[in-house]
Amino acid sequence: MKDNINVAIRIRPQTEKEETSFASSSSAFSWAINENTISQVTKTDSKAYLGTSYTFDKVYNQDSKTHEIYYGAVDDIVKSAMNGINATVFAYGQTSSGKTHTMYGKSNEAGIINLAIREVFDHIEKNNRRQFIVRMSYLEIYNEIVSDLLDPNRKNLKISENANASSLTHLILFTSL
Numbered sequence: 001m002k003d004n005i006n007v008a009i010r011i012r013p014q015t016e017k018e019e020t021s022f023a024s025s026s027s028a029f030s031w032a033i034n035e036n037t038i039s040q041v042t043k044t045d046s047k048a049y050l051g052t053s054y055t056f057d058k059v060y061n062q063d064s065k066t067h068e069i070y071y072g073a074v075d076d077i078v079k080s081a082m083n084g085i086n087a088t089v090f091a092y093g094q095t096s097s098g099k100t101h102t103m104y105g106k107s108n109e110a111g112i113i114n115l116a117i118r119e120v121f122d123h124i125e126k127n128n129r130r131q132f133i134v135r136m137s138y139l140e141i142y143n144e145i146v147s148d149l150l151d152p153n154r155k156n157l158k159i160s161e162n163a164n165a166s167s168l169t170h171l172i173l174f175t176s177l
């Protein structure tokens with residue numbers, strides 16, 4: 001991978017409500033995708049640029065499937081993690097933008113988490129000369145409260161710094177109270 005940080009955008013299809021309000025709004029604009037750039041265009045002409053464009057490492061349109069995003073933007077990161085390189089994949093976006101749909105998936109479309117876990121265990125199965133220890137935690141950070149979602153009592157977690165971490169790496173640990 002070329003850079004340490006890659007940003008991919010996924011555009012989700014409009015809901016029926018959004019379609020209706022889009023059709024009736026005179027100030028609404030649309031987005032045109034040109035390779036990795038999205039540009040604001042008038043809603044009637046995808047070539048009539050309104051001036052604002054943003055470029056990302058990857059842009060996936062509303063017809064894209066989660067497995068395309070996984071193999072285009074995530075699989076290399078999971079593979080490097082399996083070779084000892086620290087890696088993070090996270091979804092960021094306003095409410096209802098499609099984070100859960102993309103990361104968690106549905107019964108008919110596996111999410112990024114499912115596909116990543118499958119890759120982790122495929123890698124372990126193919127490398128049976130090495131010993132792997134897989135640890136998992138499942139945390140929620142909501143309104144600055146950290147909860148352990150695997151704890152049936154959902155205790156809030158205390159955040160503390162790891163005193164042994166080097167001055168360059170300030171590792172924040174989530175610990176149970």
Ligand SMILES: Nc1ncnc2c1ncn2[C@@H]1O[C@H](COP(=O)(O)OP(=O)(O)OP(=O)(O)O)[C@@H](O)[C@H]1O
Pocket residue numbers: 011012013062093094095096097098099100101102
């Ligand atoms: N790519 C997609 N294709 C079809 N439907 C989608 C897509 N992305 C999201 N949706 C639908 O849009 C709605 C909102 O998506 P989702 O719940 O994933 O948003 P979210 O970002 O997790 O929201 P929140 O931050 O409020 O939890 C859901 O009904 C979901 O099924």
